[in-house]
Amino acid sequence: MSTSSNESGTALAGENDAFIGLGASADDALLLDSQSLTIREDSVTVADRRKASKKRDPSCCGPNVAAKSGDEKISLHNVLWARVYISEDKSAVQITHAKAFGKRLVKPATLSIPIAESDLEKADQWVERLLARAYEGAQQAKRLKVLINPNGGPGAAEKTYRTEIEPIFTAASCAVDVELTQYPKHAIKIAQELDIDAYDAVVCISGDGIPHEVFNGLGKRPDARKALRSIAVCQLPGGSGNGMCWSFTGTDAASLAAVALVKGKRTHFDLVSITQGDERILSFLSQSAGITAELDLGTENLRWMGNTRFTVGFLQRVVAERLYPTELYVKLAIESKEEIRRHASTHREPPDHTCDGTGLPPLQYGTVKDEVPDDWVKEWHPKMGNFWCGNMICMSKDVHYFPAARPNDGYMDLTTWDGNVGRIKAFSIMLGAETGRNFDHPQLNYRKVLAYRFVPKNQKDGYISIDGEKIQFAPFQAEIHHGLGVSLSLRHNSFEGPTIT
Numbered sequence: 001m002s003t004s005s006n007e008s009g010t011a012l013a014g015e016n017d018a019f020i021g022l023g024a025s026a027d028d029a030l031l032l033d034s035q036s037l038t039i040r041e042d043s044v045t046v047a048d049r050r051k052a053s054k055k056r057d058p059s060c061c062g063p064n065v066a067a068k069s070g071d072e073k074i075s076l077h078n079v080l081w082a083r084v085y086i087s088e089d090k091s092a093v094q095i096t097h098a099k100a101f102g103k104r105l106v107k108p109a110t111l112s113i114p115i116a117e118s119d120l121e122k123a124d125q126w127v128e129r130l131l132a133r134a135y136e137g138a139q140q141a142k143r144l145k146v147l148i149n150p151n152g153g154p155g156a157a158e159k160t161y162r163t164e165i166e167p168i169f170t171a172a173s174c175a176v177d178v179e180l181t182q183y184p185k186h187a188i189k190i191a192q193e194l195d196i197d198a199y200d201a202v203v204c205i206s207g208d209g210i211p212h213e214v215f216n217g218l219g220k221r222p223d224a225r226k227a228l229r230s231i232a233v234c235q236l237p238g239g240s241g242n243g244m245c246w247s248f249t250g251t252d253a254a255s256l257a258a259v260a261l262v263k264g265k266r267t268h269f270d271l272v273s274i275t276q277g278d279e280r281i282l283s284f285l286s287q288s289a290g291i292t293a294e295l296d297l298g299t300e301n302l303r304w305m306g307n308t309r310f311t312v313g314f315l316q317r318v319v320a321e322r323l324y325p326t327e328l329y330v331k332l333a334i335e336s337k338e339e340i341r342r343h344a345s346t347h348r349e350p351p352d353h354t355c356d357g358t359g360l361p362p363l364q365y366g367t368v369k370d371e372v373p374d375d376w377v378k379e380w381h382p383k384m385g386n387f388w389c390g391n392m393i394c395m396s397k398d399v400h401y402f403p404a405a406r407p408n409d410g411y412m413d414l415t416t417w418d419g420n421v422g423r424i425k426a427f428s429i430m431l432g433a434e435t436g437r438n439f440d441h442p443q444l445n446y447r448k449v450l451a452y453r454f455v456p457k458n459q460k461d462g463y464i465s466i467d468g469e470k471i472q473f474a475p476f477q478a479e480i481h482h483g484l485g486v487s488l489s490l491r492h493n494s495f496e497g498p499t500i501t
């Protein structure tokens with residue numbers, strides 16, 4: 001039985017239990033003259049005490065007593081900010097939260113609970129406690145550098161930001177510095193020159209192009225390792241793919257993703273170095289060749305169709321049994337699906353990249369121009385239909401192509417399937433990705449790798465896509481950098497979406 005009472009002495013010993021309930025300690029409750037505010041396991045409730053005391057049935061004190069109809073219950077996830085408001089004639093506890101207006105939209109709303117002057121001190125402490133619980137493991141009042149690609153996706157990124165995202169950032173007391181990208185590759189320059197100590201995160205309101213540029217801008221800095229490991233790079237929906245936003249927030253509804261971001265915890269995730277010719281670039285999402293790359297980069301003429309272009313393009317290629325002969329050299333880490341399943345729940349701590357150098361980490365396996373290391377497996381894929389190597393679980397809406405991906409397991413998820421599997425099987429692989437069931441498809445070769453070299457054969461030209469950006473149709477090599485990047489995620493070391501267990 002709790003014996004705490006409010007300062008005006010109106011709460012009786014034992015009566016508090018009715019307001020606090022199981023799982024909430026006395027410090028979690030703020031008992032005011034007429035209302036009680038209680039921090040519970042995953043919510044905060046505001047209950048009318050007079051109603052509760054009058055109606056209270058002594059045989060039923062339990063966790064739900066305070067949650068009567070008419071009482072307010074707000075999930076801690078949706079609590080954006082709280083404060084004690086003081087003016088000359090009144091004071092109040094104000095809780096600002098994300099309120100749902102349908103399934104894909106939340107807007108800030110503020111609940112104001114009047115308090116007496118004598119309650120100010122304990123209200124202050126309670127508000128602090130509420131914020132600590134609402135932001136458990138996450139930084140409050142983040143400092144955000146927002147980059148908007150005004151041309152991203154259907155060109156609506158700026159409007160989406162102003163109407164759905166900015167109100168959430170403001171309500172969550174974030175300090176925001178907004179910049180519109182002015183020309184292609186502008187975000188590389190911005191990231192190169194960014195004061196990394198002035199911000200907690202760069203938030204790209206864009207497709208996959210802007211985060212790709214930001215990672216590469218950070219990678220070009222003399223203090224690349226420090227920059228990549230300290231500033232979080234995030235994506236909110238403003239383009240056509242939004243794979244990173246889906247992977248870390250589990251949605252492409254802008255206001256919901258914005259709430260996930262302000263409540264997001266710093267999570268390290270793997271980045272990949274790609275070498276081609278004399279160039280070295282960073283990849284954060286995926287590398288593809290074959291059908292996926294052609295759909296991404298080679299169906300611009302069908303853009304007017306919207307997302308249907310992918311279905312139409314896919315059908316055309318599968319029916320024609322298009323083949324993309326390839327020589328692959330692979331530094332294998334986990335070879336079978338059974339082993340990948342076993343590995344799914346284990347976690348490998350990433351190395352501290354900052355302790356041993358300044359620029360990008362040195363390449364462990366050399367570049368595409370070097371000899372292939374002896375312990376790599378050489379594979380000939382004369383009938384390659386699709387090559388897709390991923391770093392995150394979700395590539396775009398309903399495409400959870402890499403259900404075994406973990407933010408910082410230190411491996412890439414390398415998949416291939418043959419172009420002559422037949423259209424039913426090809427379709428069932430792609431459709432299976434909606435729920436991650438593609439992982440178990442017998443025709444989908446799925447491995448964890450540390451590095452690989454991709455060498456296209458017997459084709460004059462074609463498409464290779466790195467994070468949705470076209471690179472030359474020529475050999476390239478990839479190697480993982482365990483936990484080199486950082487982003488903000490709902491859960492530590494976990495992507496959102498269907499995963500294998």
Ligand SMILES: Nc1ncnc2c1ncn2[C@@H]1O[C@H](COP(=O)(O)OP(=O)(O)OP(=O)(O)O)[C@@H](O)[C@H]1O
Pocket residue numbers: 149150151152153154181182183184185186205206207208209210213238239240241242468
């Ligand atoms: N002001 C601008 N004018 C023209 N291009 C720009 C501008 N700002 C950025 N870009 C370029 O737009 C490209 C696409 O960006 P982004 O990925 O955000 O949009 P998208 O339409 O979703 O593209 P994608 O189809 O690749 O996902 C990037 O390569 C970027 O360099």
